[in-house]
Amino acid sequence: MLNPIALPSxxxxxxxxxxxxxxxxxxRARRDVARCSTCAMRQLCMPQGLCAEDLPKLEALICSARxxxxxxxxxxxxxxxxxxxxxxxxxxKTVMSHRLGREQVIGLKLAGExxxxxxxxNDTHACSAVALEDSSVCIVPYPALKRLCREIGTMQDxxxxxxxxxxxxxxxxxMVLGSQSADERVSxxxxxxxxxxxxxxxxxxxxxxxxxxxEMGSYLGITLETVSRTLSRFQKRGLIDxxxxxxxxxxxDGLRQL
Amino acid sequence: MLNPIALPSxxxxxxxxxxxxxxxxxxRARRDVARCSTCAMRQLCMPQGLCAEDLPKLEALICSARxxxxxxxxxxxxxxxxxxxxxxxxxxKTVMSHRLGREQVIGLKLAGExxxxxxxxNDTHACSAVALEDSSVCIVPYPALKRLCREIGTMQDxxxxxxxxxxxxxxxxxMVLGSQSADERVSxxxxxxxxxxxxxxxxxxxxxxxxxxxEMGSYLGITLETVSRTLSRFQKRGLIDxxxxxxxxxxxDGLRQL
DNA sequence: CGCTTCCTTGAGAAGTCTCAATTCGAGTGG
DNA sequence: CCACTCGAATTGAGACTTCTCAAGGAAGCG
Numbered sequence: 001m002l003n004p005i006a007l008p009s010x011x012x013x014x015x016x017x018x019x020x021x022x023x024x025x026x027x028r029a030r031r032d033v034a035r036c037s038t039c040a041m042r043q044l045c046m047p048q049g050l051c052a053e054d055l056p057k058l059e060a061l062i063c064s065a066r067x068x069x070x071x072x073x074x075x076x077x078x079x080x081x082x083x084x085x086x087x088x089x090x091x092x093k094t095v096m097s098h099r100l101g102r103e104q105v106i107g108l109k110l111a112g113e114x115x116x117x118x119x120x121x122n123d124t125h126a127c128s129a130v131a132l133e134d135s136s137v138c139i140v141p142y143p144a145l146k147r148l149c150r151e152i153g154t155m156q157d158x159x160x161x162x163x164x165x166x167x168x169x170x171x172x173x174x175m176v177l178g179s180q181s182a183d184e185r186v187s188x189x190x191x192x193x194x195x196x197x198x199x200x201x202x203x204x205x206x207x208x209x210x211x212x213x214x215e216m217g218s219y220l221g222i223t224l225e226t227v228s229r230t231l232s233r234f235q236k237r238g239l240i241d242x243x244x245x246x247x248x249x250x251x252x253d254g255l256r257q258l
Numbered sequence: 259m260l261n262p263i264a265l266p267s268x269x270x271x272x273x274x275x276x277x278x279x280x281x282x283x284x285x286r287a288r289r290d291v292a293r294c295s296t297c298a299m300r301q302l303c304m305p306q307g308l309c310a311e312d313l314p315k316l317e318a319l320i321c322s323a324r325x326x327x328x329x330x331x332x333x334x335x336x337x338x339x340x341x342x343x344x345x346x347x348x349x350x351k352t353v354m355s356h357r358l359g360r361e362q363v364i365g366l367k368l369a370g371e372x373x374x375x376x377x378x379x380n381d382t383h384a385c386s387a388v389a390l391e392d393s394s395v396c397i398v399p400y401p402a403l404k405r406l407c408r409e410i411g412t413m414q415d416x417x418x419x420x421x422x423x424x425x426x427x428x429x430x431x432x433m434v435l436g437s438q439s440a441d442e443r444v445s446x447x448x449x450x451x452x453x454x455x456x457x458x459x460x461x462x463x464x465x466x467x468x469x470x471x472x473e474m475g476s477y478l479g480i481t482l483e484t485v486s487r488t489l490s491r492f493q494k495r496g497l498i499d500x501x502x503x504x505x506x507x508x509x510x511d512g513l514r515q516l
Numbered sequence: 517c518g519c520t521t522c523c524t525t526g527a528g529a530a531g532t533c534t535c536a537a538t539t540c541g542a543g544t545g546g
Numbered sequence: 547c548c549a550c551t552c553g554a555a556t557t558g559a560g561a562c563t564t565c566t567c568a569a570g571g572a573a574g575c576g
Contacts, residue, residue: 096433104433118429121422126429146418150408160404163421164378170428171376171384175354175362177435178479182564213523221436223565228524244523244573440532471555481533486556502541502555 064139068092068131074115076128081119083139087111090135091210093219094118094127105219107170108132108193108211112200114162132210177221185220186230187255190240194249205249212245322397326350326389332373334386339377341397345369348393349468351477352376352385363477365428366390366451366469370458372420390468435479443478444488445513448498452507463507470503 065088068074074085074092087109094107094115106127109115115137118126149156176188198204209216213224213231220227234240239255241248249255323346326332332343332350345367352365352373364385367373373395376384407414434446456462467474471482471489478485492498497513499506507513 096429098433098437102437104436106429106432117422117425119422120418121426126426146411146414150411150414153404153408156404156408160378160421163418163425164375164380166425167375167421167428168379168384170425170432171354171364174364174428174431174435175356177432178362178476179356179360212521218436224522225524225566226564229564232524470553482555483534483557484532486554487532490556 062138062140066137066139068135068137070131070133070135072131074129074131074137075119075125077125079119079125081116081123081125081142083116083141084119084145085115085129085137085139087113087115088136088138091132092129092135092137093132093211093215094129095218096127103218105211105215108219110193110196110200113196114166117163117166120163132215182220182222182226182230183233183258185222186216186227186234187239187258189216189220190247190249191252191255194252205252207247209245209247320396320398323394324397326393326395328389328391328393330389332387332389332395333377333383335383337377337383339374339381339383339400341374341399342377342403343373343387343395343397345371345373346394346396349390350387350393350395351390351469351473352387353476354385361476363469363473366477368451368454368458371454372424375421375424378421390473439516440478440480440484440488441491441516443480444474444485444492445497445516447474447478448505448507449510449513452510463510465505467503467505 066074068090077097089111091111092109092115093105094109095103096106097103109129115129116125120142145155145159149159176185180188193207193209194204197207211219213227217224217227222230231240231242234255235242237254239249239251241250324332326348335355347369349369350367350373351363352367353361354364355361367387373387374383378400403413403417407417434443438446451465451467452462455465469477471485475482475485480488489498489500492513493500495512497507497509499508
């Protein structure tokens, strides 16, 4: 209930432990952070300067958390935009659909990451968000957040940076989609997830990709067969170790040099 | 000097005339708006509710405009982020480079559109911005803008919406790059530029694409040859009329139905 | 334990890229 | 004013990556 806007901030060096969600959950962080028992993500979420006096205001704002079961939709394209969300545990995908049927995965949101920013421009969500596994999200009412941002400068900065990060990460993904080969796309994706895991204090080299091959393919602009073939090839070359959705990265440099 | 953050807002119905920049400049708007002589984009830039009492504060904020000559760089990847910009006339591209040499066009910014939001996340620009023709931009110091956003709610809304729009438009481009054929990409691009022209009060069916075939290709994730072939094919089918960079859309529905 | 969904792998088809040769056009200097 | 030059655009032909279609196998779930 406590965590506000989540931020997988590069500026925050402290990894945060997180309750494994399932048998196949990511391995624990190198350090276990006991002080964050009620809200494992506090470290990640809080603007540094805010904790002392302004924390209560922020906590008052987060009125609730919500559980989203695997396959369940948190919000749908066209829904009115009322809240931002912070993924508290689990993982969701955001998807956009073109014309009837044609759907593309736009983003993968892991624990600690913000969700729903696509609704701000229009007061209407441009994407849908679907849980890839049983997840929980914090609900942050946007009007109240706006008010808070006008009171507290660090909160304003935080929100701006969250939006800015989404802009940059989408731009990077545009680069992947616009100019890279299948090998490079898959490799970039694995390294990206690995990096985000590191930031959240999980293992950087082993993780459970919650997406199906089809979802990965959609996100990467290739077909599921190409994803599968590429992963197999990576394994043969000794770059990774795959077991269905569970991935271990064996040779980081090899992946980077594709 | 007067225009603040520019917004090509759908909510603003009034087209705005703009001084043609060159011989090949876009045709004039259907209506000529005389009252905006000093700042042709005032209509586009102003949050509706703001004009009355808060306008002076906003004007004080925009300390200067800058001219950027064709080919000149406004900011570069890695530059420290101090200002947002609003394209006042002309057009710029934003580009990101991968590894040495490999560069991709991330966005096309037309008059009335904001620029530089990619710097917010990092205090460092993630993209470079290069003028496609002689252009001028308004400079909006970001720290001052932040302050203003905390004072004035409509200004805050405006900035949020600008960022939200960029997030959504990048997501749409990801969809184009991720799942569409060359024909669809080119068609989507032409229709997008046409739509943005309409919003700014220019002709929707005739315009000068300032980009080279190579830049278009980079933006669309295809090669310059494919762009050229596709445009030629469109012309043969009577969908468009091309004369180098000058484009006239003949059959909107035909393009949409690709 | 059976069903459904997901994944893997193969083979041929298709779209786009690469390389190359011309042509076009704008800007420059004689 | 015209010829020249250099970058940009067009077009062709062959190569290559990825897609499509198809079949079989693995795995998760009730």
